[in-house]
Amino acid sequence: MSANQQNQNPAPKIDFQDPEFIRNPFPAYDYIREKDPVFRMLMPHGQYAWVITRFEEASEIVSDARFVTNYPMQDPEDDSDLPAHKAIISRNLLSVNPADHRRLRRLIQKAFTPKMIKNLRGRIEEITDELLDKVQHNGEMNLIEDFAFPLPIKVICEMLGVPVKDQFKFQDWSNHLMESVNNPALSQQGEDATIGFVNYLQTLISERRQQLGEDLISDLIKVEEEGDSLSEHELYSLIFVLIIAGHETTVNLIGNGVLALLEFPEQKQKLIENPEFIHSAIEEILRYNGPAEVSNVRWAAEDVTVAGKTIKKDDMVFVALSSANRDPEAFADPDAFDITRKVNNHLAFGKGVHFCLGAPLARLEGEIAIRELLRRMPDLRMKDDQDALVWRQGMIIRGVKEIPVVF
Numbered sequence: 001m002s003a004n005q006q007n008q009n010p011a012p013k014i015d016f017q018d019p020e021f022i023r024n025p026f027p028a029y030d031y032i033r034e035k036d037p038v039f040r041m042l043m044p045h046g047q048y049a050w051v052i053t054r055f056e057e058a059s060e061i062v063s064d065a066r067f068v069t070n071y072p073m074q075d076p077e078d079d080s081d082l083p084a085h086k087a088i089i090s091r092n093l094l095s096v097n098p099a100d101h102r103r104l105r106r107l108i109q110k111a112f113t114p115k116m117i118k119n120l121r122g123r124i125e126e127i128t129d130e131l132l133d134k135v136q137h138n139g140e141m142n143l144i145e146d147f148a149f150p151l152p153i154k155v156i157c158e159m160l161g162v163p164v165k166d167q168f169k170f171q172d173w174s175n176h177l178m179e180s181v182n183n184p185a186l187s188q189q190g191e192d193a194t195i196g197f198v199n200y201l202q203t204l205i206s207e208r209r210q211q212l213g214e215d216l217i218s219d220l221i222k223v224e225e226e227g228d229s230l231s232e233h234e235l236y237s238l239i240f241v242l243i244i245a246g247h248e249t250t251v252n253l254i255g256n257g258v259l260a261l262l263e264f265p266e267q268k269q270k271l272i273e274n275p276e277f278i279h280s281a282i283e284e285i286l287r288y289n290g291p292a293e294v295s296n297v298r299w300a301a302e303d304v305t306v307a308g309k310t311i312k313k314d315d316m317v318f319v320a321l322s323s324a325n326r327d328p329e330a331f332a333d334p335d336a337f338d339i340t341r342k343v344n345n346h347l348a349f350g351k352g353v354h355f356c357l358g359a360p361l362a363r364l365e366g367e368i369a370i371r372e373l374l375r376r377m378p379d380l381r382m383k384d385d386q387d388a389l390v391w392r393q394g395m396i397i398r399g400v401k402e403i404p405v406v407f
């Protein structure tokens with residue numbers, strides 16, 4: 001290639017702030033995986049972070065105890081330097097030290113085992129039916145607003161015992177928070193969302209203390225009041241993270257899943273004719289266009305050499321899950337969307353001790369949602385061109401704001 005041609009076609013760059021990259025990050029991931037699979041990127045707030053793009057290293061780092069999710073330079077017991085609204089939600093599963101993580105995970109895990117989640121099947125099917133009944137006669141809907149968002153938010157609200165009528169508040173706070181991660185331009189909106197959310201939780205939890213019910217928040221309040229296995233800040237942090245994680249990602253599992261099925265109509269047809277492929281179809285959606293673009297941040301607890309590069313103690317690391325899931329060394333024909341793919345050990349839910357707590361719930365919601373959608377609306381198609389889709393900002397969540405469809 002001549003120098004002139006090179007200037008015309010600059011190498012694709014990973015830039016989590018660039019709408020064009022967000023729309024289609026895969027050419028840039030392909031390029032970097034080949035050229036510089038473990039690379040240092042300047043973050044918008046002026047710090048450097050390592051970005052890991054190949055499956056092999058991604059799979060190792062996301063589950064390697066030498067890379068911790070709690071900031072190593074901070075005393076885990078001391079949140080006194082944080083403003084009050086941040087301190088109260090600072091002790092969640094992805095921010096505490098490994099010993100506290102084990103204790104908290106054990107406490108909450110019981111509610112999310114595949115067996116417990118199976119009991120929700122009937123209720124998830126009921127909510128799915130109600131939502132599709134509402135739009136069926138219109139012949140069109142906004143798939144995100146009318147279906148993909150209200151389904152998981154209703155399920156997690158009911159599990160926790162949070163009023164479903166407040167769902168739009170959670171949606172706003174959560175969207176604003178996610179978009180503001182590592183984006184200094186949006187830090188004020190993230191701050192306001194945190195304050196709004198925390199004030200809401202304070203009222204909710206103090207009311208629930210007066211009248212406990214049959215829900216997860218009441219169960220957690222009992223544990224907190226009974227002994228020393230759950231502090232007040234941990235109680236708030238768990239509820240906060242469950243409301244956000246409980247819907248943000250699953251919305252986009254359904255949304256991105258429908259986009260992939262519409263992009264590959266022969267796969268959609270295959271699924272309509274063979275609904276028993278729904279399990280492998282959900283795994284393929286998670287791999288092909290999963291809702292979590294990158295892992296939560298990790299910090300190196302010691303110097304570690306990864307693919308020839310030395311990641312120094314206290315360096316910040318992000319694992320690009322979307323890139324790892326398209327690595328040709330790990331997946332045959334990675335850019336093909338194949339709902340019958342046999343070997344599919346993707347990293348969409350992470351790996352190791354932080355493996356997604358909500359994976360059984362997300363899988364069940366995704367299976368019921370997509371199966372019913374295709375059963376009731378087999379002629380589902382985009383109302384506008386795919387290019388008109390607006391992708392969500394931010395480096396954590398991969399998904400679109402709206403999907404107008406007709407059926």
Ligand code: HEM
Nearest residue numbers: 093245246249250253292295296349350354356357358362
């Ligand atoms: C398709 C939907 C979902 C995806 C793609 C997803 C993805 C992930 C990923 C990648 C992680 C690991 C992050 C890391 O290691 O840095 C994670 C952790 C977590 N997820 Fe999910 N998630 C989904 C749905 C859910 C749901 C429905 C819930 C809750 C009801 C949930 C709750 C959590 C929690 C609490 C953690 C932290 C676990 C720990 O640190 O031990 N997620 N999720």
